[in-house]
Amino acid sequence: MAELRHIPVMLDEAVEGLAVQAGGRYLDGTFGRGGHARAVLSRLGPGGRLLLMDRDPAAIAAAQAAFAGEPRVSIRHANFSSLAEWDETAAGLDGVLLDLGVSSPQLDEAARGFSFMADAPLDMRMDTSQGESAADFLAHADEREIADVLWQFGEERFSRRIARAIAERRAEAPITRTGELAALVERAVGRREPGKHPATRSFQALRIRVNGELDAVRRGLDAALSRLKPGGRLAVISFHSLEDRIVKQFIRDRSGRVQGSRRGPPVAAKPAELAPVGKAQFPSDAELAANPRARSAVLRVAEKLAVGGAA
Template identity: 55%
Template sequence: MSASLTHVTVLLEEAIEALAVKADGVYIDGTFGRGGHSRLLLSKLGPAGRLLAFDRDPQAIAAASQINDPRFTLFHAPFAEMGDVVRAAGYSAVDGVLLDVGVSSPQLDEAERGFSFRFDAPLDMRMDTSRGETAAEWLDRASEREITEVIRDYGEERFAFQIAKKVVAARRERRIATTGEFAALVREAVRTREPGQDAATRSFQALRIHINQELEQLALALPAAMGLLVPGGRLAVISFHSLEDRIVKRFMKAEANPDDLPKNLPLTAAQLPQPRLRIVGKPVKASAAEVAANPRSRSAVMRVAEKLAA
C-alpha cells in the first residue's frame, strides 16, 4: 500500500478496550475502512467468536479480501442497515458494536474520489462509488435554496447563500465538474477566512455529508445497534465533527435518562420509562502522542455506552 493510501486507525486500542471483548462474543465493526479495528478485535476473539463488518466503499470491500478468517464476515452495505442484514445472516443479537464515523484517509487521499480540494479531480464524493448521485450531479440540479441549506447546515458556513449564488450563476455557463472548479467558486464567495483553514473546507464537508447521507445514516444506525445488543453489550462510537458527536451524545443521553420529563406529571416510579443504556466513562479523545503521529485524530471523540437489562 502506497504512503498516500495508508490509513491510520484512530483510537485503535481505546476502541477495542471500550467494547470489553468476550472471547466467544459476536461483534459488529460498522465501518471496516482498511480493517485496523477489525484486525485487533479478531485478535481478541477465540475460535467461537464472530466479527461482522460493514462498509459502503468498494475499495474497502476489496481490502477486506486480505482477511482470511472463518470468524470474519464482511457485508457491502451501510451500517444503518445492520439490523436487517445481521438478522438475515442468522444472528439475533450481538455483544458489541463499534462505529468509526466519517470519511477515511484513503478516501481523502485518492484524488479521483473527489473528497478533497487538494487535488483537481472529478467532483464525486460518493463513499459507495457503485451507486447514487455524485456531488457534481447534485450541484447541477439542486436549487439555490437547497445548496444554501446543505452548506449552511452541514458545513456551518456563514457564507452559504453567497456560495450557492456563485454555483447557480457558474453552472449557467457550464457544469461544475471538478473539485478545483467548486473550490474556486467557494473561495470567491467566502469574504473572510479562518486562520489556518482553507475557505473551501466547510463547503466540502457539507457536500460530502449530504451526498452520503452521513447524519441520517448515523441516526438510523444507533437505534439499530441498540436493538441488536444483548444486556451488558457495548456501543462505542468515534465521531470527527460536532454534528456527528451531537447525534451520538443526544442518543446516549436520551437512552440513559428517559425519565427526563416535565415535573409534576401524574406518574408513579413504576410508570416512568426505564433507562436502556448506561454511559461508560467520559468521552475519549486521542492522546497527544497519537495526534502528533496522526493529525487527523485531533478531532476524534469516542463515546461509549452499555445496554442495561430490560
C-alpha cells in the first residue's frame, strides 16, 4: 500500500478552512509527512510563519530534512496538546491545523506495531522515545481494565470475551506480537463483519489507550483556543466518532448556544468564543477513489471570536 503513504487527507478543504494570510502565523500540530504543512507554506509570504509539531520522532526527522534552512519554519518534537507551552505560540496564531489519529507512515511501517496486516512487535506508541507499549499494557492490566479499554475506545461488543482470551493466553506466555494478538481476537470472536478484520476495533482501542489520544485532543483544543487570535481559524480532521464527538462538542459548547434540555430550564450560555465555519465536511468521491484511507475523515472548522462575540 505504498502508494497511499504520503497522501494528505482533505488537503484543499483543510487549507481553505484555515483562510491562510500571507503574513500570518500558523501551526500544524500533527506534521506527519508534511502534506498539509507544505500547502500552508506555499501560501505564506516572506513575513509568514509556520510552526510544526509532532510527537513521532520519525515525523520530526522528516520535517527537519524537508525544511532545513527555511527561515519561516520552526519545528518542535512534542504532542500538540502542549502547543500553548511553546514560546513560538505566545505571539498568537492565525490558524491551527490538527490531523488526528494514526498516520499512513505509522501504519505502513510494520515495526511500529499499529497494524495487524503484518506480524511485528506489539508497540503502537506514536512517540517511541517514551511511554509503555501495547504489549506492556496487556502484560500488567487486569482483565476488567482491558475489557473497559476495548469497549470505551474501540466500541467492541465482545470486549469481555476478548479480554478473557487475552488473560488466559498471557498466563501461558506474554503477548508481544501483532500477529499473535490479531489471531487471538479472531479465534475469540470469529469473522463477523464482511470486509473488516475482527481485530480492527481492538487495535484501535489499544492504540488510543497507549497514546492517550482522546485526552490529548481535549487538551489540544483548549490550548489551540487559548493561542488563536480573534479571527484565527481552527481546522480539525478526525477519523473516528470518538474524536469527532469531542471536536463537535468543543465547538458547540464555546459557540454561545443556550444549553439545557426540554424537560428542564435553559442554562445560561457562556460568552461565545468560537463560531463554526460551515458544516462538517467529508472527502469527495474522487478523493476516496484515490485514497481509501480517507473514508472515515471528518473536517470541522471554527473561527475564534473577539471579546463580545464579534470576529
